Amino acid sequence: MSVPVGPGGRRSRRDRLLGELRLWRPLDLIGVGAAWLVGILLVLVAASLLIYMGYRGLQYVNLDLLFSRPQPGSDQSQTGGILDPIVGTLMIIVIATAIALPLAVGAALWIVEYGKPRWLARVVESGIEVIAGAPSIAIAIFGLAIFQLPMFSWASFSAADGGGVFGRSFIAAGTVMSLIAVPSIFATTREALQSVPRHVREASYGLGKTRWATIRRVLLPTVRPDIATGTALGMGRIAGDTAIIVLLLGATLQLQAGTDIPGIGTLQGTGSTLTSYVYNNSPTGEGNAPEKAYAAAFVLMLLIIALNVLVAFIGRRRAGNDLPR
Amino acid sequence: MAEFPPPVRRISSEQAPNVVDPATRQEIPEPIARALAPSYGPERLRIDEVSIHYAGSARPAVNRVTLPVRQGEVLALIGPSGCGKTTLLRSLNRLVELTPGATRDGRILLDGDDIDQLEITRLRRRVSMIFQQPNPFPMSIFDNVAYAIREQAMRRPGKAVLQPRVEKALRRAGLWDEVADDLGRPALRLSGGQQQRLCIARALAVEPDVLLMDEPCSALDPISTGVVEELIHELRQNLAIVIVTHNLAQARRVGDHVAFMYLGDLVEYAPTEELFTNPRADRTRDYVQGAFG
Numbered sequence A: 001m002s003v004p005v006g007p008g009g010r011r012s013r014r015d016r017l018l019g020e021l022r023l024w025r026p027l028d029l030i031g032v033g034a035a036w037l038v039g040i041l042l043v044l045v046a047a048s049l050l051i052y053m054g055y056r057g058l059q060y061v062n063l064d065l066l067f068s069r070p071q072p073g074s075d076q077s078q079t080g081g082i083l084d085p086i087v088g089t090l091m092i093i094v095i096a097t098a099i100a101l102p103l104a105v106g107a108a109l110w111i112v113e114y115g116k117p118r119w120l121a122r123v124v125e126s127g128i129e130v131i132a133g134a135p136s137i138a139i140a141i142f143g144l145a146i147f148q149l150p151m152f153s154w155a156s157f158s159a160a161d162g163g164g165v166f167g168r169s170f171i172a173a174g175t176v177m178s179l180i181a182v183p184s185i186f187a188t189t190r191e192a193l194q195s196v197p198r199h200v201r202e203a204s205y206g207l208g209k210t211r212w213a214t215i216r217r218v219l220l221p222t223v224r225p226d227i228a229t230g231t232a233l234g235m236g237r238i239a240g241d242t243a244i245i246v247l248l249l250g251a252t253l254q255l256q257a258g259t260d261i262p263g264i265g266t267l268q269g270t271g272s273t274l275t276s277y278v279y280n281n282s283p284t285g286e287g288n289a290p291e292k293a294y295a296a297a298f299v300l301m302l303l304i305i306a307l308n309v310l311v312a313f314i315g316r317r318r319a320g321n322d323l324p325r
Numbered sequence B: 001m002a003e004f005p006p007p008v009r010r011i012s013s014e015q016a017p018n019v020v021d022p023a024t025r026q027e028i029p030e031p032i033a034r035a036l037a038p039s040y041g042p043e044r045l046r047i048d049e050v051s052i053h054y055a056g057s058a059r060p061a062v063n064r065v066t067l068p069v070r071q072g073e074v075l076a077l078i079g080p081s082g083c084g085k086t087t088l089l090r091s092l093n094r095l096v097e098l099t100p101g102a103t104r105d106g107r108i109l110l111d112g113d114d115i116d117q118l119e120i121t122r123l124r125r126r127v128s129m130i131f132q133q134p135n136p137f138p139m140s141i142f143d144n145v146a147y148a149i150r151e152q153a154m155r156r157p158g159k160a161v162l163q164p165r166v167e168k169a170l171r172r173a174g175l176w177d178e179v180a181d182d183l184g185r186p187a188l189r190l191s192g193g194q195q196q197r198l199c200i201a202r203a204l205a206v207e208p209d210v211l212l213m214d215e216p217c218s219a220l221d222p223i224s225t226g227v228v229e230e231l232i233h234e235l236r237q238n239l240a241i242v243i244v245t246h247n248l249a250q251a252r253r254v255g256d257h258v259a260f261m262y263l264g265d266l267v268e269y270a271p272t273e274e275l276f277t278n279p280r281a282d283r284t285r286d287y288v289q290g291a292f293g
């Protein structure tokens, strides 16, 4: 079949595109135009955010800042570095993930592989959905109420006169923060389990294997990349949350051990993370050290971008190592 | 329902010993039966008036099917889509119980023992299954076979103990020469045909008495299909094989007996050549001549 061509020989890309657009209905044209506009706008916003943060961040970030402890001071030159918030962020990520991972994977396994009693499975599922949808400040204030109960006095420090439990510590914040990561780990694990074909499970049962052996040796290895993806996503959400930190970690400038027990004392004590540091030092915050705030925000963004790259990397590796579907 | 012809069942010329003729419900005198059955081993599996219902469907998926499965023979199950072949096959190692709401009537005997009385993990090691889709587990070639061998609740045997058994299974499945140089390779990197033979090796590793195959070649190319058919031919010396296939030429090539099912009923059961060249039931004739299905 021959295609009509212009006098110049082959038609240019632009001519072809215009010719194609002429075939469209006006309403479609407007729709497509609007979609393009919105798309370009979003890209612009994202790009300017990155460029601005990069510009500000690189301006103020240096090794000294990263590895020195924050100090109280009224002037930016005296307030020290952001070592404690970085350590705090990493500690919260580790604690919260250590709690969320077994919880979420266990829940997903139970719901997909056992799912009985049905009503309880539904209740658990909708419970997790509620957590996923709840604003983290609501989760935080609820968590604070819990950790101020006398039975949790071991998790933070109490007033010297035997009064109220403070309720703020790495244990408290990490535990409550795990709720932030549960939904994404649960969802990716559940979906991955559901997409494992029935015959793969039956192949294992068909070899005389129990349900537990099938879960441990066949299903978990199959969905491991998805669990990793969900976990990395969850870690990103943990690193980015402010409300729970402000309410449950105390957002103190430095790590302050709650008791004298080495190591555990730190877990019982208060501290800050990059988010609460940015919050406190932003131009409107009490610290008013905007340079430090920009630097900390930049580091936080790098951390979260790194987690996202990790997600993409895991996703790519998965493609080569997949079950027949 | 009147349009369905009554099942045509007959005493085949190679009837095994101690077989009840389903048409007359009379036992064939053993000496005669033995004299008539020189080429096959003993009956390993007996499907006796088995019916299977799925919840929510009025018609049974399998309706009062009676069939013998003997050592040294391949029984081919054929019939149009949805006639209950897979369902019948899955009932033989009680996989059908995994489907909520599925119920079975009738008895299935493995070497004379009711399979309901056997411990389920034990039963499934004696009656092993190959699926339509090759489904190796996401682990190495070695581990795929070793996983099958490792017994429940037993201390994990070491690699030295497993190695010869893994090799034997891979050799029986005709895969050894292709993978021997790197057993640590992920099984999912094998070709489709190799994956299916790995699944056969896995199923053989538990040293089953009966091998169930549900359209084992439908996802394979002609060459791999030929390899697997060759394998079936060799394997039937030592175990009883039931194979479901949509490919009539394949049923004819690998089957010693053929059972034709239609809408859950067993319509005809006969030695392969007889069923294809001289079918008794009209439905069978229409089907094997390609009129429907």
Ligand SMILES: Nc1ncnc2c1ncn2[C@@H]1O[C@H](COP(=O)(O)OP(=O)(O)OP(=O)(O)O)[C@@H](O)[C@H]1O
Binding pocket: B054, B055, B057, B061, B079, B080, B081, B082, B083, B084, B085, B086, B087, B088, B099, B246
């Ligand atoms: N899990 C299930 N729940 C309800 N009904 C089912 C289920 N599996 C199969 N059936 C029904 O049982 C009947 C027999 O299905 P089966 O899969 O055994 O057929 P088949 O002969 O293997 O077909 P095919 O050749 O297409 O594989 C069909 O009518 C099917 O709809």
Ligand SMILES: [Mg+2]
Binding pocket: B085, B086, B087, B214
């Ligand atoms: Mg089928």
